[in-house]
Amino acid sequence: MSAAAAKTTTTPTKSETTSDFKTTVLFSISDKIGCLTEYLEVIKEHRINITRIESRPSKTEKFDYDFFLDLSTEDHSSEPIDCVIDCLNKKGVDATILTETKKPKQTSTPWFPRKLSDLDLFCNKVLEMGSDLSSDHPGATDKVYIERRKEIAQIAATYKHGEKIPTIEYSEDEKKTWGVVYKQLKELSHTNACRQYRYIFPLLEQNCGYSENNVPQLQDISEFLTECTGFRLRPVQGLLSSRDFLNGLAFRVFHATQYLRHHSVPLYTPEPDICHELLGHVPLFADPDFADFSQEIGMASLGASDEDIERLSTCYWFTVEFGICKEGDGIKAYGAGLLSSFGELEYCLSDKPERKPFDPFVTCNQKYPITQYQPVYFVAESFQSAKDKMKQFAETLDKPFSLRYNPYTQTIEILDTKDKLVSLCNQIKGQTTSLASAIAKLQC
Ligand SMILES: [Fe+2]
Incomplete structure (x- = not known):
């Protein structure tokens, strides 16, 4: 039965959940009625999740409060967060990124x-x-x-x-x-x-x-x-x-x-x-x-x-x-x-x-x-x-390994060692010799 008829999305593994890829942002604001709502709206408009928010009296004389926010995006990209920082700074907020946990490049071979x-x-x-x-x-x-x-x-x-x-x-x-x-x-x-x-x-x-x-x-x-x-x-x-x-x-x-x-x-x-x-x-x-x-x-x-x-x-x-x-x-x-x-x-x-x-x-x-x-x-x-x-x-797909189907054993081989590559080269060499031989005989 066809897969496409069953369009489904596999549940992300634990290592791919949104909360694992957060950016902590600090922004300092002056005490002005409605300003926090306005700033949070900017974050919402950029489709960014807020997973933690914490406020403290500001240590600077210029601002009244410091806000610490943990932000994350659905695709783990940092671009929307950079846009938010830019927007908030234009509104007179002192916004900076404190820490970033980016999605690690996949290195292990999944099952x-x-x-x-x-x-x-x-x-x-x-x-x-x-x-x-x-x-x-x-x-x-x-x-x-x-x-x-x-x-x-x-x-x-x-x-x-x-x-x-x-x-x-x-x-x-x-x-x-x-x-x-x-x-x-x-x-x-x-x-x-x-x-x-x-x-x-x-x-x-x-x-x-x-x-x-x-x-x-x-x-x-x-x-x-x-x-x-x-x-x-x-x-x-x-x-x-x-x-x-x-x-x-x-x-x-x-x-x-x-x-x-x-x-x-x-x-x-x-x-x-x-x-x-x-x-x-x-x-x-x-x-x-x-x-x-x-x-x-x-x-x-x-x-x-x-x-x-x-x-x-x-x-x-x-x-x-x-x-x-x-x-x-x-x-x-x-x-x-x-x-x-x-x-x-x-x-x-x-x-x-x-x-x-x-x-x-x-x-x-x-x-x-x-x-x-x-x-x-x-x-x-x-x-x-x-x-x-x-x-x-x-x-062009992002995979850290190369695969080959072995028709003799009907198995999938991961080409991850020199020996496997040499073995593959030898097989290709053998096939190329057979091809050259067949062409030569056809030309006779
Ligand atoms: Fe089908």
Whole structure:
């Protein structure tokens, strides 16, 4: 299930709480009615928190009182506090900074999954919509549906890396719902989906049981994807945090739900379901360039700050979920949110919405609605180009370490010793020799 649909902010760790990054300011004032309120208003206008205030009779003859204030800003920047000092001094106050505790540069390596089995540690930390339905969910009062959701959620809850994903026997009602969605989306994809989607979809029909009358099984699809690109599926109960979900992509793992939307409204779902995962996401994970692009976002998310996770999940939203790409002289959809939407798929390619070139440095700051059509879409030149841009963006993130995915062991390595760098160089050297040899043979 997609991380971007679960836009959440991780709680700051203790070392990042606002009170730890304070600036103590001394200002001396003359006893004048209303002046303190006026000065405090200046602080409020600059969106600065006051965490302590203390007054004493002034030791100078010029002023009546000295005030000691502990101030902090939400982003720990000192700029607003410098502005306040300047404003107060212009108002005749003697204001000076006594001490400053600035945010230290992060030097330690935070925890993040290093191997595939580490994903077992967070796969059950779902945020919402596991088996608990909100009151406005179409199945909220359907006891049979709720029980079924619990049953399916339990499979994901007990799944461990390395096991086969259990087969789910879908009911006739569930198959009927799947069939309605399948038929309509398949038809829409012929004219609106990107070339890669149109190429891979028939392969899923031939190899993974994709059909109007059958809900495919995650295990079959996972095996197919692993053969194509090394991607695999992992069952999940509901929405993971953005960080956990993106971390999974670093290992070429896509967390997918297995439940069906409620049968009363087959063309609507308030949350991603198996139709969204299998008809929207899965086909593109069989494309090598798209798989690489997705893993690039995942690698960038490992050990990233909360702010960068927010920016990365915004990039994910406008690409993997709602991306559009160039194709010949036209444009086509590749985002799963579009490919599994009956209305937005055609809307996004019409002349109604705004479209901008995909640029992670711009895209990462774009605000977006979750429950309406997107007002703006970002157009990628190609998946290869999107991957290169994402890599450049990832290199600008503030991390005190470099990472590498080792495809042989399927683990994440921190490149922090000379030996590891030498080993990496030797591998690159070996690959370069193979490349040169292959080019030479082609030229013969
Ligand atoms: Fe999704």
